[in-house]
Amino acid sequence: MVAAMTRAFVDVDFMRVGYFTINNRVAVTMYDMGIQAERNAFYNLITALPASGGTPNRFAIQHMGEQFRRTGAGAPVQLACQMNAGMLFTDGYSNGGGPTVGNLDGGMGPPFADAHPNKKGDIVAQYYLNPLRTDLGLGQVRVPAACSAPNPDPRLDCRTDPHMNFYGVTLGALGAIYGVNAAATANPYANPPAWAPLCNDCVEAVDELWQATLIGRGRYINAKNPQAVSEAMVEVVNAVLDSTQPVGTPPVSGARVGTDSAIYQPGFVVRNNARDWVGSLQ
Numbered sequence: 001m002v003a004a005m006t007r008a009f010v011d012v013d014f015m016r017v018g019y020f021t022i023n024n025r026v027a028v029t030m031y032d033m034g035i036q037a038e039r040n041a042f043y044n045l046i047t048a049l050p051a052s053g054g055t056p057n058r059f060a061i062q063h064m065g066e067q068f069r070r071t072g073a074g075a076p077v078q079l080a081c082q083m084n085a086g087m088l089f090t091d092g093y094s095n096g097g098g099p100t101v102g103n104l105d106g107g108m109g110p111p112f113a114d115a116h117p118n119k120k121g122d123i124v125a126q127y128y129l130n131p132l133r134t135d136l137g138l139g140q141v142r143v144p145a146a147c148s149a150p151n152p153d154p155r156l157d158c159r160t161d162p163h164m165n166f167y168g169v170t171l172g173a174l175g176a177i178y179g180v181n182a183a184a185t186a187n188p189y190a191n192p193p194a195w196a197p198l199c200n201d202c203v204e205a206v207d208e209l210w211q212a213t214l215i216g217r218g219r220y221i222n223a224k225n226p227q228a229v230s231e232a233m234v235e236v237v238n239a240v241l242d243s244t245q246p247v248g249t250p251p252v253s254g255a256r257v258g259t260d261s262a263i264y265q266p267g268f269v270v271r272n273n274a275r276d277w278v279g280s281l282q
Helices: 002-008 036-047 057-068 120-129 182-186 204-215 226-242
Strands: 084-090 164-170 220-222 266-271 276-281
Touching: 002 036, 002 226, 057 084, 057 120, 057 164, 057 204, 084 226, 120 164, 120 204, 164 204, 164 226, 204 220, 220 226
Parallel strands: 084 164, 164 220
Antiparallel strands: 266 276
16 A cells, blocks of 8 residues: 555646545645655655554545645645545445434435435535535536536536545455446446445445445545555546546547557646646647
8 A cells, every 4th residue: 555655646746635544533734746845744654654443434534524624724625626536545344333424415316325324425425515615716616518418427527616526445345236246336327236224344335435436426446456556546646637637638640540650648737826837748
């Protein structure tokens, strides 16, 4: 896990990152990965990662969401247009109960909704459906153009107010549905799972985490070996970075594309708290 997390951020400088462990839910310090001293401080935290304690994942998700609601100079959310992603790295199981939040996903429709309260999906829904910060302004988060369609694809994240996307990475765990029901695993939108009630130390908790990533319009990645753990971390980081890029298709010049062809891909990102546009050509 230490190797995967440090490798995932090697080439990342357009991101602010915070970190806490599920058994030490402290106020998160945000580190600008574009500043070498802050990158080093973040890496020092990661390389000292311990492995001990229980698995209070539900309380950890709530703490993650509450960090995004913080205000002040060190707050994770600083801009109304900012993309905000939380990631839980776990073996997949959960214990220690969780907060009482109600059945907040109950009206979201399949495959998101269930009739059971206080699950991980309900906790994530609290920070996905409701604005994280109202003092910064609303309606400024960029969404895909397809969100303007009469019935947009439910996979799309069409929330324009500041909200949290949620990602989960597990270590090869199978649920009662995930990895067992092939059709539901491959496409839960076409084959909505029948979600189980809340339980502790059970395989259904793996499905519960998967459901929460669907609700938070993130990704659920099941990494089964060290290489997959590293690839999963890179995939999550790239998914978050992709969401900050301008909408559009990079141009490809030339009538023929073959093994000897070269493709030039321009891109732009916003830096320095939206004061500068920075271009790149790959």
